[in-house]
Amino acid sequence: MPVGTQGAVKAIRQSDLEEVGAEIILGNTYHLLLRPGDDLIGRLGGLHRFIGWDRPILTDSGGFQVYSLAQRRAITEEGADFQSHLDGARYLLTPERATDIQTRLGSDIAMAFDECVAFPATREQAADATMRSVRWAERCRRRFLDVQARADGTPSASNSGQAQFGIVQGGTFQDLRDESADATVQVGFEGYAIGGLSVGEPIDQMYAVAAATARRLPADRPRYLMGVGTPEDLVECVAHGIDMFDCVLPTRNARNGQLFTSRGRVNIRNARYADDGGPLDPQCTCYTCRRHSKAYLRHLHMAGEMSAAALNTLHNIRFYLDTMRRIRDAIAFQTFEKFRQEFLRSVSTGTP
Amino acid sequence: MPVGTQGAVKAIRQSDLEEVGAEIILGNTYHLLLRPGDDLIGRLGGLHRFIGWDRPILTDSGGFQVYSLAQRRAITEEGADFQSHLDGARYLLTPERATDIQTRLGSDIAMAFDECVAFPATREQAADATMRSVRWAERCRRRFLDVQARADGTPSASNSGQAQFGIVQGGTFQDLRDESADATVQVGFEGYAIGGLSVGEPIDQMYAVAAATARRLPADRPRYLMGVGTPEDLVECVAHGIDMFDCVLPTRNARNGQLFTSRGRVNIRNARYADDGGPLDPQCTCYTCRRHSKAYLRHLHMAGEMSAAALNTLHNIRFYLDTMRRIRDAIAFQTFEKFRQEFLRSVSTGTP
Numbered sequence: 001m002p003v004g005t006q007g008a009v010k011a012i013r014q015s016d017l018e019e020v021g022a023e024i025i026l027g028n029t030y031h032l033l034l035r036p037g038d039d040l041i042g043r044l045g046g047l048h049r050f051i052g053w054d055r056p057i058l059t060d061s062g063g064f065q066v067y068s069l070a071q072r073r074a075i076t077e078e079g080a081d082f083q084s085h086l087d088g089a090r091y092l093l094t095p096e097r098a099t100d101i102q103t104r105l106g107s108d109i110a111m112a113f114d115e116c117v118a119f120p121a122t123r124e125q126a127a128d129a130t131m132r133s134v135r136w137a138e139r140c141r142r143r144f145l146d147v148q149a150r151a152d153g154t155p156s157a158s159n160s161g162q163a164q165f166g167i168v169q170g171g172t173f174q175d176l177r178d179e180s181a182d183a184t185v186q187v188g189f190e191g192y193a194i195g196g197l198s199v200g201e202p203i204d205q206m207y208a209v210a211a212a213t214a215r216r217l218p219a220d221r222p223r224y225l226m227g228v229g230t231p232e233d234l235v236e237c238v239a240h241g242i243d244m245f246d247c248v249l250p251t252r253n254a255r256n257g258q259l260f261t262s263r264g265r266v267n268i269r270n271a272r273y274a275d276d277g278g279p280l281d282p283q284c285t286c287y288t289c290r291r292h293s294k295a296y297l298r299h300l301h302m303a304g305e306m307s308a309a310a311l312n313t314l315h316n317i318r319f320y321l322d323t324m325r326r327i328r329d330a331i332a333f334q335t336f337e338k339f340r341q342e343f344l345r346s347v348s349t350g351t352p
Numbered sequence: 353m354p355v356g357t358q359g360a361v362k363a364i365r366q367s368d369l370e371e372v373g374a375e376i377i378l379g380n381t382y383h384l385l386l387r388p389g390d391d392l393i394g395r396l397g398g399l400h401r402f403i404g405w406d407r408p409i410l411t412d413s414g415g416f417q418v419y420s421l422a423q424r425r426a427i428t429e430e431g432a433d434f435q436s437h438l439d440g441a442r443y444l445l446t447p448e449r450a451t452d453i454q455t456r457l458g459s460d461i462a463m464a465f466d467e468c469v470a471f472p473a474t475r476e477q478a479a480d481a482t483m484r485s486v487r488w489a490e491r492c493r494r495r496f497l498d499v500q501a502r503a504d505g506t507p508s509a510s511n512s513g514q515a516q517f518g519i520v521q522g523g524t525f526q527d528l529r530d531e532s533a534d535a536t537v538q539v540g541f542e543g544y545a546i547g548g549l550s551v552g553e554p555i556d557q558m559y560a561v562a563a564a565t566a567r568r569l570p571a572d573r574p575r576y577l578m579g580v581g582t583p584e585d586l587v588e589c590v591a592h593g594i595d596m597f598d599c600v601l602p603t604r605n606a607r608n609g610q611l612f613t614s615r616g617r618v619n620i621r622n623a624r625y626a627d628d629g630g631p632l633d634p635q636c637t638c639y640t641c642r643r644h645s646k647a648y649l650r651h652l653h654m655a656g657e658m659s660a661a662a663l664n665t666l667h668n669i670r671f672y673l674d675t676m677r678r679i680r681d682a683i684a685f686q687t688f689e690k691f692r693q694e695f696l697r698s699v700s701t702g703t704p
Contacts, residue, residue, distance in 0.1 A: 006651075006655045006657060007648070007651065007652075008652055008657045010657065010659070011659065012659065012662075013659055013662060014643065015639065015643070035648075035651070036626065036651045036654075037653055040626065040627065041397075044627070044629050044647055045629070050647070050651075051648060052644050052645075070596055136697070176503065227415070275395065275396070291367070291404045293396070293401070293402075295388075295396055296404065299359065299387070299402075300358075300359075300360055302387065302388075303359075303360075303387055305358060305360045306362060306363045306662070307360050307362070307363060307364065309658060310363075310365060311365065
């Protein structure tokens with residue numbers, strides 16, 4: 001899922017996303033709550049209508065941004081009290097409020113409100129946050145079901161088909177992960193996410209925890225690894241049982257001139273591309289690769305033109321979506337293991 | 353002509369320009385000389401190929417940027433010696449060199465190298481720059497014809513169909529303008545531009561000089577008013593005999609949230625648009641107006657999203673091109689004077 005933090009995938013437009021085949025994007029509850037506000041988006045007909053996008057949207061719950069962005073946060077059993085990173089205004093996010101906000105946004109998949117376990121964390125810290133996340137998951141689900149039943153006092157849902165995913169925490173402690181997975185599955189959601197990874201732990205540990213946790217989650221429900229990762233991570237984690245991902249890497253790196261191609265990574269600032277009239281990735285059929293040369297992309301980037309970010313973002317998202325498409329095809333044709341080995345060899349071999 | 357200073361119209365991509373119906377864009381010789389350099393662009397097949405744009409391109413000669421951007425400039429009869437505003441490197445632009453650079457770029461319309469008259473200027477200053485520009489125009493034309501004839505020592509032309517326009521100077525002194533126009537026409541170009549206006553003089557004076565100078569230029573050749581202007585300026589100056597314009601106003605204002613519509617100007621930052629679910633301009637059929645609301649455009653702008661600049665630029669260019677299309681239609685149907693009155697009334701009446 002390309003990340004559309006503030007109701008927009010940075011640097012490109014909705015028609016670009018359609019053109020490269022994005023089937024679902026992510027919006028951030030924390031950012032949209034702060035600006036322009038869930039009330040305003042609700043009044044204007046929900047997030048799809050507000051941003052002009054009629055394909056699916058997943059909204060996170062704000063839990064991760066409270067952990068990574070918010071200032072002066074205080075976590076209690078009630079919820080998370082924090083200051084906006086924009087203007088210092090105080091907010092209280094509770095499981096009920098995070099659920100209500102996502103109801104107003106009308107996303108297709110809402111996420112439970114959780115407490116992200118920091119890395120590194122002591123076992124006690126991890127256990128506390130994990131168990132609280134389970135209790136919050138129960139409150140989120142209750143509120144969600146009340147809203148779906150249109151019980152009194154709940155906001156009216158602009159998307160009656162909304163699904164809700166629970167989030168497994170537990171840090172790098174596999175027994176806590178197992179406990180969290182079992183308890184979250186016990187609450188019962190339409191899908192399950194693995195949160196609190198890719199926050200600084202070694203990559204092998206991330207793979208190991210993702211793999212062991214994915215095995216513990218029901219096979220007939222989507223398994224979503226939050227905030228991951230590189231193209232290699234996608235392939236490796238699918239091998240470990242993951243179905244869905246979101247990450248700012250393709251879009252953020254694009255803006256910095258870091259491009260992903262079928263022949264490995266390209267830093268478009270590199271002087272070797274100044275004279276290179278060839279396409280960024282000859283195997284890619286995106287607009288950027290069809291129309292422009294590496295020399296032009298480098299020129300735009302060095303000259304500080306915004307269109308560099310747009311063209312690069314378009315390509316990186318296409319590369320990520322193509323990778324997922326190739327994974328699905330390989331699984332369907334039962335050639336995934338072969339694909340995996342070839343992909344890791346071709347993509348990981350340095351700068352072409 | 354939308355302005356593509358560094359080989360790109362800021363914030364949008366070439367397919368956007370095609371979509372809104374741009375038939376010609378402008379590139380800046382000064383900027384392209386400094387970065388990435390005319391040699392590199394020439395090696396890669398010329399400017400069209402370098403930027404991936406197969407419709408016409410007009411390149412200016414650098415004269416205006418030497419005046420407005422370059423540092424420590426010294427003008428002699430030979431040419432303009434100046435420092436790059438990017439890195440302080442020294443350059444010498446002469447009439448011959450400005451012509452050769454544009455040959456290498458392979459634009460469809462090249463401009464003669466001139467000395468822009470400052471405003472205010474004494475009569476003596478204006479006369480000096482104007483007469484030097486005439487002598488430079490002769491040198492530009494000679495060089496251009498030599499190149500076309502593929503005389504020895506000239507760069508090979510990547511665009512054998514290139515035209516060259518002369519530029520009339522004279523500041524706000526109409527007798528100097530007349531003298532410059534006559535002498536430039538005497539040299540003989542495929543078209544004629546009026547330069548050195550819109551540099552700070554009162555608007556009525558700009559209109560008056562443009563009108564009187566346009567009358568002095570041959571009716572069977574394009575008359576191009578450089579660096580102008582507002583939508584109202586386009587209509588007024590066409591009334592005074594001008595055929596072509598370029599200006600950064602639609603693109604620069606778009607990036608600042610200043611939008612042109614059929615009902616007047618819109619400052620999208622205005623809080624009144626926060627809740628406005630309607631399109632920016634109901635009469636406009638551009639992507640931005642078809643797909644998004646003023647509320648969303650305001651949100652993107654306030655949130656600092658690059659896509660705000662892209663969507664706004666797309667609309668403003670469409671509005672400018674639509675205005676020119678409507679002018680052409682009105683002339684063809686002999687209803688121009690009626691159109692002019694209605695246009696000035698509807699567009700100039702404050703913020704809707």
